[in-house]
Amino acid sequence: MYLCNRRAGRLLAFCLGLTAVSNSQAPLAPHRRRVLAIGDVSTRTYQHSSVTHALATIERLGRETGLYDTWIRTDTQLITRQPFAVPGIRNLNDFDAIFFFSIGEPPMTSEQKADLLAFVHEDGKGFVAAHTGNNIFFDWDEFGEMIGGRFDDHPWELFDAPVIVEDRAFPGMAAFGPQFNINDEVYQFKSFSRDKVRVLARLDASKLDLGNKRVHRTDKDFAVAWARQYGKGRVFYSSFGHRPEVWDRKDAQSMYLGALKWAMGMVDADVTPRPLPAQ
Secondary structure, three states, X not given: OHHHHHHHHHHHHHHHHHHHHHHHHOOOOOOOEEEEEEOOOOOOOOOOXXXXXXXXXXXXXXXXXXXXXXXXXXXXXXXOOOOOOOOOOOOHHHOOEEXXXXXXXXXXXXXXXXXXXXXXXXXXXXXXEEHHHHOEOOOOHHHHHHHOOEEOOOOOOEEEEEEEEOOOOOOOHHXXXXXXXXXXXXXXXXXXXXXXXXXXXXXXXHHXXXXXOOOOOOOOOOEEEEEEEEOOEEEEEEOOOOOHHHHHOHHHHHHHHHHHHHHOOOOOOOOOOXXXXXX
């Protein structure tokens, strides 16, 4: 019995030693961020057919790269810092960034709205919005301030938009050439100022029909992607994504993936506002 106990003790010590060596040599698993991807379709406003594909693409990019896990929701329930009565339901405290592709007036309480702003401004988290992500909450001025600009029509509807990339150093933007065309529905904006955002790409005004009566801007400044610091947090917006096919473009995927990495603090970038380059 004594001999058996001695052998058992030596075996246990040997196994513990191997475990300690193994643990000391094994690399630590990278921290997987968490993205709350919201495509609220509860309003009666026109809903884009690309929402489903956009959310699925964002989830796939996180899974394939191993950079983040995605929680997809078609409502705004999880936009709150308050705990839920039912265990296991997450809230804003559990996420590193929000990917937002919604429109209209999703049902949100004043407390939820305050929590969303605090999630970015105070908690230092990220907010990445696509296409209609600024065509929403029309009477909520603070949201417009956070996002950096408001929808003000799409004068050219669907067309081969001529784009100039202003900042290819921003994460993901190098996937585009210095100039390219994209068949999509791009917006013009109001309540938008280069004093507050870093424009990453804009339409080439020299190739646009500026005689279109729906063109409201007179400065020929039609941004299509920008980034900004909002308090402690980071905000990105692009009007790309009206068509489902846009989400299959590798360059567009690279842009949104880069934006999420930047928004979650995984990479840095200079987002100092700059004036419109001479045209």
